[in-house]
Amino acid sequence: MATTTMTMARALNEGMRRAMERDAKVLLMGEDIGKLGGVFRVTDGLQKDFGDDRVIDAPLAESAIVGTAVGLAMRGYRTVVEIQFDGFVYPAFDQIVSQVAKLHKRSKGAYTMGLVIRLPYQGGIGAVEHHSESPEAYFVHTAGLRVVTPSTPHDAYWMIQESIAHDDPVIFCEPKSRYWDKGEVDLDDPGPGLFDAVVRRPGTDVTVVAYGSMVKTALRAAEAAAAEGTSLEVIDLRGLSPFDTDVMAASLERTGRLLVVQEAPPYASVGSEIVATLSERCFYSLRAPALRVAAYYVPYPASRIEDVYRPSVERVLDGVDRLMEYDQ
Amino acid sequence: MADELVQLLSPEGQRVEHPDYECSLDDTAILGLYRDMVIVRRICNEATALQRQGQLALWAPVQGQEAAQIGSGRALGPTDFVFPSYREHGVAWARGIPPADMLRIFRATETGGWDPQRYHYNLPTIVLGDQVPHAVGYAMGIQRDGAEEATMVFFGDGASSQGDVMESFVWAASFTAPVVFVLQNNQWAISEPTSLQTKIPLYRRADGFGFPGVRVDGNDVLAMYEVSRRALERAREGGGPTLIEAFTYRMGAHTTSDDPTRYRVDAEVEVWRHRDPIERVKALLAREHAVRSNTFEEVAAEAEAIAQALRADVLAMDAPPATDMFDDVYAEPHPWTEAGRAEVLAFAEEAR
Numbered sequence: 115m116a117t118t119t120m121t122m123a124r125a126l127n128e129g130m131r132r133a134m135e136r137d138a139k140v141l142l143m144g145e146d147i148g149k150l151g152g153v154f155r156v157t158d159g160l161q162k163d164f165g166d167d168r169v170i171d172a173p174l175a176e177s178a179i180v181g182t183a184v185g186l187a188m189r190g191y192r193t194v195v196e197i198q199f200d201g202f203v204y205p206a207f208d209q210i211v212s213q214v215a216k217l218h219k220r221s222k223g224a225y226t227m228g229l230v231i232r233l234p235y236q237g238g239i240g241a242v243e244h245h246s247e248s249p250e251a252y253f254v255h256t257a258g259l260r261v262v263t264p265s266t267p268h269d270a271y272w273m274i275q276e277s278i279a280h281d282d283p284v285i286f287c288e289p290k291s292r293y294w295d296k297g298e299v300d301l302d303d304p305g306p307g308l309f310d311a312v313v314r315r316p317g318t319d320v321t322v323v324a325y326g327s328m329v330k331t332a333l334r335a336a337e338a339a340a341a342e343g344t345s346l347e348v349i350d351l352r353g354l355s356p357f358d359t360d361v362m363a364a365s366l367e368r369t370g371r372l373l374v375v376q377e378a379p380p381y382a383s384v385g386s387e388i389v390a391t392l393s394e395r396c397f398y399s400l401r402a403p404a405l406r407v408a409a410y411y412v413p414y415p416a417s418r419i420e421d422v423y424r425p426s427v428e429r430v431l432d433g434v435d436r437l438m439e440y441d442q
Numbered sequence: 443m444a445d446e447l448v449q450l451l452s453p454e455g456q457r458v459e460h461p462d463y464e465c466s467l468d469d470t471a472i473l474g475l476y477r478d479m480v481i482v483r484r485i486c487n488e489a490t491a492l493q494r495q496g497q498l499a500l501w502a503p504v505q506g507q508e509a510a511q512i513g514s515g516r517a518l519g520p521t522d523f524v525f526p527s528y529r530e531h532g533v534a535w536a537r538g539i540p541p542a543d544m545l546r547i548f549r550a551t552e553t554g555g556w557d558p559q560r561y562h563y564n565l566p567t568i569v570l571g572d573q574v575p576h577a578v579g580y581a582m583g584i585q586r587d588g589a590e591e592a593t594m595v596f597f598g599d600g601a602s603s604q605g606d607v608m609e610s611f612v613w614a615a616s617f618t619a620p621v622v623f624v625l626q627n628n629q630w631a632i633s634e635p636t637s638l639q640t641k642i643p644l645y646r647r648a649d650g651f652g653f654p655g656v657r658v659d660g661n662d663v664l665a666m667y668e669v670s671r672r673a674l675e676r677a678r679e680g681g682g683p684t685l686i687e688a689f690t691y692r693m694g695a696h697t698t699s700d701d702p703t704r705y706r707v708d709a710e711v712e713v714w715r716h717r718d719p720i721e722r723v724k725a726l727l728a729r730e731h732a733v734r735s736n737t738f739e740e741v742a743a744e745a746e747a748i749a750q751a752l753r754a755d756v757l758a759m760d761a762p763p764a765t766d767m768f769d770d771v772y773a774e775p776h777p778w779t780e781a782g783r784a785e786v787l788a789f790a791e792e793a794r
Binding site for chain 2: 141167172173175177178180181182183184185186187188189190191205208209212213216217218219220221222223224225226227257258260280281282355356359
């Protein structure tokens with residue numbers, strides 16, 4: 115078994131390299147992704163090795179980046195688009211929801227919209243405005259798109275390859291605060307499927323569902339809770355559209371308590387949908403109402419106070435306490 | 443710079459000399475363009491009638507723009523790929539789209555209507571300007587395939603204000619993409635005149651992006667054909683993009699839901715009625731004795747037959763099964779979409 119240790123940024127780079135080696139129709143396009151290697155260096159060295167015909171530095175126009183990727187898809191190309199930061203995806207929002215999401219349907223399958231839109235998202239890096247947002251719910255809300263988010267280098271390596279190979283458009287949300295975290299990558303065995311949820315830490319008292327950056331936060335909370343005698347089962351969602359109801363339900367039927375942890379505000383969010391879906395499916399297993407630990411209903415704040423906005427280990431533990439209190 | 447139109451045929455049907463362009467078409471070909479335009483106008487009139495009779499949800503009349511669309515549409519090579527907006531029924535006809543298929547989206551039995559890959563003709567795009575970057579992206583694919591093909595994309599004076607159009611100009615110029623932009627300036631974006639969209643002639647916008655722009659008499663099918671042909675050749679040979687401004691007029695309403703009497707005067711429409719794209723070709727063919735005495739009647743009869751067949755086809759066009767909404771949303775089944783399908787089927791089963 116070939117395993118190697120690398121950062122998530124490196125794993126994404128290696129994953130895209132494999133995809134480009136395998137399929138000459140795979141292109142990369144985005145701002146500063148060539149010589150610079152992207153502002154996070156995720157595409158470092160790829161233009162040098164694959165040429166500027168396949169690793170395309172784009173003019174600074176997000177709508178056209180996605181719009182031309184649509185045209186390339188119509189011609190049979192699979193373009194991996196890099197949106198430089200979450201907050202810059204909105205100029206392309208029209209192309210994504212009006213065109214990318216609908217053209218397979220409208221053409222009765224004649225067009226394969228096999229493009230991937232890479233979106234460095236979530237906060238926690240002390241950035242300035244528009245560089246720390248969590249827009250995933252907009253895309254989860256839109257039928258025709260798929261949305262995934264890795265939380266480990268191993269998943270980043272495999273999920274980017276699986277997303278590129280997928281015939282549906284994939285919004286690929288990359289937790290930028292985890293880009294530099296290192297982890298083991300198994301280069302032979304992808305493990306679970308692209309949309310499968312994974313139990314990262316088994317437990318018995320509370321099912322904690324997290325994704326992206328919040329998986330690490332949830333795991334830290336589980337460690338702290340264990341020290342106090344509460345056992346958290348931490349699930350890494352991975353797929354956001356669709357999400358893996360079965361894995362979450364199996365856990366919730368054992369624990370009876372559900373806590374969803376996310377960086378996005380809670381209202382009309384991925385967490386809302388998980389809570390609604392599992393309340394319906396696991397109603398008789400619930401020992402407490404399902405809770406969300408999330409951001410607040412405000413624009414992303416000045417990052418000097420982002421640690422209050424983003425769910426912390428303490429806030430996760432507070433949510434756990436509130437769930438456990440229902441038994442008393 | 444003089445804002446002159448390229449014109450090869452005057453409104454009176456007289457041939458016009460131009461220093462850069464000359465008519466390469468023989469009598470038979472010109473008659474073919476005439477036939478196309480007559481049929482397209484007849485299809486359009488039939489569709490308007492069908493809408494008035496409650497058989498279509500909406501129709502966007504093309505009357506007045508037949509030359510702009512047939513001239514450019516007939517200049518295309520078989521594998522050039524076309525990206526229309528929603529009023530390009532003339533181009534659709536030139537690409538061989540069956541008239542009934544053009545009307546499916548307007549009868550609201552489908553959200554598409556045909557296989558775009560089969561006809562090299564994309565589905566109508568209603569969000570203004572969205573199709574323009576698609577044409578540029580497709581052209582970038584052509585470059586990577588090393589193919590001698592081009593794309594042609596249609597949009598209007600209203601859409602020319604859209605960011606996607608401006609962005610597409612930047613991209614096409616930077617990548618020397620084989621794309622021909624056909625801007626049909628029909629003077630009105632619903633109720634807004636072109637003067638609200640631009641303070642300079644629209645073709646001159648190309649200057650600022652670094653590629654040629656040409657203003658053509660959009661009611662002159664010969665000029666539209668020759669300018670389009672030249673621009674397509676240039677694109678295929680690696681010369682990059684061209685902006686063609688087809689200076690024309692929307693004789694009818696924006697759509698069947700519109701009332702142009704609220705915002706424009708009859709006198710203006712009358713001026714343009716004298717510039718009719720079909721009448722001038724008819725005058726040319728008659729003057730040059732290029733057709734038999736009954737040719738015009740034959741063309742009219744053929745157009746009538748097509749219109750009647752279209753009417754029958756449309757009336758026979760039923761709503762799709764309700765579960766059609768779930769088909770092809772995804773290439774691979776998505777559980778949330780499939781949950782909806784199961785619910786609709788179960789509900790229908792229960793109701794039986």
